[in-house]
Amino acid sequence: MSRVLGSVRARAAAGATAVVALALIAAGTAVLLVLRANLQDQAGLQAEVAAREVAAQIATGTAYGKLDLPDGEDHPVVVAGDGGRVLAVGEDVRAVDGKPVRAQQKPGTAGAGLSEDDDDDDDRSGLAPGEVDDDVVLRDGTAQVDGKVADYRFAVVEAKDTRGGKATVRAGSALAPEQEAVGSVRTAMLIGLPLLCVVVAGVTWLVTRRALRPVEGIRGEMAAITASTDLSRRVPVPSAQDEVGRLARTTNETLAALESSVERQRRFVADASHELRSPIASLRTQLEVGVAHPELLDVPGAVEDTVRLQRLAADLLLLARLDAGERPADARVELAAMVREETSQRVGDRFPVGVGELAGGEVAGSRTQLARVLGNLLDNAQRHAAGSVRVSVVREGEWAVLRVEDDGPGVPEGERERIFERFVRLDDARARDDGGAGLGLAIARDVAVRHGGSLGVRTGSVFELRLPVAG
Structure with missing residues (x-):
């Protein structure tokens, strides 16, 4: 009743x-x-x-x-x-x-x-x-x-x-x-x-x-x-163009987004497991060899694998926080000062990083995350550059634009969006000896979007981060 x-x-x-x-x-x-x-x-x-x-x-x-x-x-x-x-x-x-x-x-x-x-x-x-x-x-x-x-x-x-x-x-x-x-x-x-x-x-x-x-x-x-x-199933959509029909269409759109999210999470877990398996297996092998034959222990290699694991774990943790909707800190960041400071601290790069125009302009957000974006873009440029890497900051109206460019072959036009997907690496960059796991550009774009900006490839070898000027 x-x-x-x-x-x-x-x-x-x-x-x-x-x-x-x-x-x-x-x-x-x-x-x-x-x-x-x-x-x-x-x-x-x-x-x-x-x-x-x-x-x-x-x-x-x-x-x-x-x-x-x-x-x-x-x-x-x-x-x-x-x-x-x-x-x-x-x-x-x-x-x-x-x-x-x-x-x-x-x-x-x-x-x-x-x-x-x-x-x-x-x-x-x-x-x-x-x-x-x-x-x-x-x-x-x-x-x-x-x-x-x-x-x-x-x-x-x-x-x-x-x-x-x-x-x-x-x-x-x-x-x-x-x-x-x-x-x-x-x-x-x-x-x-x-x-x-x-x-x-x-x-x-x-x-x-x-x-x-x-x-x-x-x-x-x-x-x-x-x-x-x-989640591949869909609810029936009535022919009438009324509130119920709009409800059905919105429900199907929600299901599609949910299916895409779940599939993305599944791929993420699978790819993360795959990426973690190699350094863990290598580190375990080296440690087992070291236990049996201490004189054959490759300490530098073990340290390198440990560093790779640490970086990969940090990347996965940051992605998890971004996926959970973590909001960036509400602080003011001077891009020009950040570029000068971060580039001055880089050691061990293949090529020295050249600094171009550094226009003034503050943006709102997390300095740590924005520095992470800059570092990922510079790392990517170092892997593909032929002899030089250059960074600059310009002002375009209400936008502050950070550009990182190199003299490498550039990104093919058909790959300019795919490279921002997680665990995606172009064929000529599949080697893991440099520690790349295909997460750097994906993290950089997620951070840019959550700061109200965008990240894309302007030309073949120029990456452009656009952020709204604060206040």
Whole structure:
């Protein structure tokens, strides 16, 4: 049950049903109020018409006993004179607002009828004999007609007969039709609202289910990929160009990137194992020979293999930190000063490093890592140079550019990107006697990218490091 309630389809159906239900309740309430008001106004108009017809008869001199009064059940009428004395009453009308009424036409005789509160003794209307007041008072009340008590809308109109006697005509219009109509509409709403909510919930459930069917396909395929660890698989992409389609395409792009990353890590581990095997095997052989025949121990060779292992371990550790997203230090580095210092400390190079233009300019980042980039570029140039290696720093707009060039044969155009891959060495540089493992340029480019710059081959033998100038 909790799983069903927790699904997107269930929440969507419940939300849509709640919104529709609230909207229908608000609309139904408004309709009922408007309908009731209109029916009450209609009943008041009918009561006013009935009251004015009787008032017109009085104004024209018709005797109270001969008034043509409407049917008492539909329009109960009571005509009262001074002091609330009842002058005429409709057929079968027995009480109004719970007060008994009966006609009493003899002057000065008190009879059962309306109280003085229901009729104003003071003549404040200013009516002349034979006139009907234009004002009408509407009020709700009850009347007992033929033994039945019902609700009515009463209209009260004043008039004067031809002799100047004031009469107050109270005529009612039954509210039963209004109550029945409002009750019928209310009953229909109470029955229709749950049915409509059920229909809305069902339609929303089906539409949402159809809309989310591709999502379920994506989820199922992702579960299968997780279970099989086969990152070459891809989730199905629906034909519709909507959010679900974009989700599927983005998921496939993520899977492709993840597959590439995992494959890269696998190659990295395999290549690292291969590169480590040779110096370890060589060092072990030399040590075993030294144990058996100390006089044959090649100490310089063992030291050289140990240095190679140390450098390779340092390179692998740096690559691991870079892959983990290590951010460079937020320091200011003067490239020109760094070049002068690093080149002055290099000993044992095949060719002396020439220093060209050194333009001023600070960059933000790690001096240690940037010095490592410079050292790797110089090492690479020393391996391929024919007689000279040169380094310079120039300023190009908002960029500081460090160039390392040699007079060697240069990098073929088709290899200018491949050489920055890990453990990649060109065929003429496969010898390991210089300690190269194919990681120097890969490390240099990773460091450049993480410093917001780039590293590439400008021409065949010119490597260019571009870094944004700080501040």
